[in-house]
Amino acid sequence: MKLQMHSIHFEADQQLADFIQQKVDKLETFYDRIVEGEVFLKHNNTDGINNKTVEIKLFVPGSTLFSQEDAPSFEAAADAAVEAMRRQLKRFKEKQLAH
Numbered sequence: 001m002k003l004q005m006h007s008i009h010f011e012a013d014q015q016l017a018d019f020i021q022q023k024v025d026k027l028e029t030f031y032d033r034i035v036e037g038e039v040f041l042k043h044n045n046t047d048g049i050n051n052k053t054v055e056i057k058l059f060v061p062g063s064t065l066f067s068q069e070d071a072p073s074f075e076a077a078a079d080a081a082v083e084a085m086r087r088q089l090k091r092f093k094e095k096q097l098a099h
Contacts (some may be wrong), residue, residue: 001028002036012041016074023082024056031089041074054081058066058089065092 003024005017020039026033040055050070054077058065067084071077 001025001034003039004037005039005041008043009043010041010043011070012074016041017073018056019075020078023078024085025080027058027085027089029088031093033061034089035061039078044070050077052077054078056081056085058085060089060092064090 003021003026020041024039029098036059038057040053040057040082042053042055043054044051049072049082052072052074053068053070055066055068058076059081065088067073067081069077069080069084071080
């Protein structure tokens with residue numbers, strides 16, 4: 001899967017990019033028709049502990065799936081966003097099989 005990563009207002013290191021790439025690549029085991037994906041990494045301006053945001057957008061035939069999660073670290077936010085995306089992919093696949 002072709003995955004584009006965008007870090008907004010900062011430069012993400014290669015280790016973080018590789019971690020997220022590995023996590024998102026595992027989503028193909030749940031639905032193999034993913035065309036491409038985008039990941040946005042942002043720092044929130046909030047003073048709370050969950051000040052890192054990861055947004056994942058996956059393009060599948062006929063639809064676009066999106067998940068966004070906040071956490072204290074980008075790794076934790078990526079884990080939560082990938083888990084939310086996994087649930088969406090399974091639900092999307094079930095709908096496709098029902099038609």
